[in-house]
Amino acid sequence: MNNSIIKTLDTIKRFIDDITDSTELLNKYRQSVTDFTRNRKITLYILVAWLMSQVKKSLHIEIDSFWNNFVKSGNCPTTAAFCKSRAKLKPDFFHDMNIELVKAFYNNCQTARNWHGYRLFSIDGSNLSLPDTDNLRRYYGNFTNNKGEQGPAANISISYDLQNQIISDSVMTPFSGKGNGELTNGLRMMHSNPAGISDRLYLLDRLYGCFATVKIAATDDFKFVCRCKTNLSETVKEFIKKAKTQGYIQLVANYKSKKTLNNLQIDVSIGDRITVRAVKIKTEDGTTVLLLTNLTEEEASAETLAQLYQIRWGVEVAYGIIKNEEQINIFSGIRDCCIRQDFFCAMLLLNIESLITKLDDGAIEAINQCKSKENRPPVQIDRNFTWHVLKDTLPLWLLDNRRDDRILECMATRFLYDLIESNKGKRYPRTKRQRALRGKFYTFTNYKQAI
Structure with a gap:
């Protein structure tokens, strides 16, 4: 199962490779026939990796962090350069x-x-x-x-x-x-x-x-x-x-x-x-x-x-994960192109997170078998923590020219860190609380941001 999951995830890289190697396919996804033709700092691979890095903070901060952590080549492009590049790619x-x-x-x-x-x-x-x-x-x-x-x-x-x-x-x-x-x-x-x-x-x-x-x-x-x-x-x-x-x-x-x-x-x-x-x-x-x-x-x-x-x-x-963990309502831009890019990226990332989680199915099953013998409650992966790991590691895998699948296995291993008690079959009463009346930020009593 693990090999088939990794082979499935490699489809993402093959998809990008096929587009960069085929003018016909590239024309299908770029706004103009001149887009992604010159040798620029922001290649199609870099642009896609950045958009898939769950951009939620200030663009300046996100671009600087992405470039210095994953690209590490030359000076970081400006915010305007990234915004112009993303406008070339159809959602x-x-x-x-x-x-x-x-x-x-x-x-x-x-x-x-x-x-x-x-x-x-x-x-x-x-x-x-x-x-x-x-x-x-x-x-x-x-x-x-x-x-x-x-x-x-x-x-x-x-x-x-x-x-x-x-x-x-x-x-x-x-x-x-x-x-x-x-x-x-x-x-x-x-x-x-x-x-x-x-x-x-x-x-x-x-x-x-x-x-x-x-x-x-x-x-x-x-x-x-x-x-x-x-x-x-x-x-x-x-x-x-x-x-x-x-x-x-x-x-x-x-x-x-x-x-x-x-x-x-x-x-x-x-x-x-x-x-x-x-x-x-x-x-x-x-x-x-x-x-x-x-x-x-x-x-x-x-x-x-x-x-x-x-x-x-x-x-x-699934909608709970999309709206809370992925924070779908926080967009990286205010143009229609940016909105739709973020939406379809979020759907793709949910599948990637789910597939990497499947690499841990055997380990979770073994852990729960031991807990069952000890009459202890079963555990599950903390789906809030997985989004932090994705933001921290997924761009590294996308930009890795060696096609090193150990990066995926490393992410799966990190998912197993600090497992939480399984909530399967449990029901919790819904408690509505009043939000802060003023200010942009306030503390939730039952939720912390993942990314």
Whole structure:
């Protein structure tokens, strides 16, 4: 497994090499045909390594630290030079690099986790607040939070492998309210499947419980388990009132479904019907939840579906890492190009961190076996500390011409430092605390910055 993980991570360097060696590929990711042609201090490799170093502080400080710690050649370029260089690189560079990394993972790691042969994915979206500039307001639109404050925001969505902690695809689009942007983004990712992953099984929340999801699943031949709003339609309401716990219902295409699917080149007319299995389950608090699925009763009983749907929470955990450990809301620039570079970099870095963590799976398992014999609680890697290690070491690996994989192994070893008690299966009450009323900085009682 370790060799396959390292081989997968080497895809990143091969991707950059292929682009620097091919004018055709380079043209796809640079803004002008003259970009990255002259012999400059800031090469494509150096620029990519810097952008992947999680730039959160003052640009002057970050550039000086990066250059003196990793490049160590000549005088450090100015902040303006780095800003001009990054403007030459299209944000899609990092998105496509991540897609190649994902493809390599599923091709190389034959022992990657699955559920009865299916890859368990969840698609979920969120709103991302952006720097308040006129240009970003015009392009992304305004978002109003629960305090009535307005500002530019984007809809972001990820497709997340729940068992292997891998982001298979990500999207960032202008803000659209009432969940419309999130639903459209999610359906598009399911339909496009850029990494070409087969045997997909999506676990989805109630936003996706609609005709469009069922139709795309039938068109693209993937499986899904989806929560459904109990007031979605009259048919659903009638089924909820019935005594039986499962059966088959029909969903009808409306104008919204037709428009959404037609935009994805799927032919649908208003009034078209599709049949789907419906299962009622009870939550711990006694609430009735309706699940829709195209898995048969032989493939998954009602009890199995209830257990399976709980796994969906992993995508919420991933968003917690993206927003807290990676600090996605802190951008290294205020232009759209910078915003999108930072976003796709963050998605790529989460996959890199997850893959390096997998190098420690054997060690963690051995440690927990010993602790089990001693009746001590299991431990896990401190995911806050791993981001510090990445910032401290990843650029060194990217800029290493010797292709020394020991750097990756060194990072994995550092991840094992000061393990923390596992929180798997634990639940903690959510405590809301008042933030400081004034000042830019204040101390959190349960959180410290990783980078």
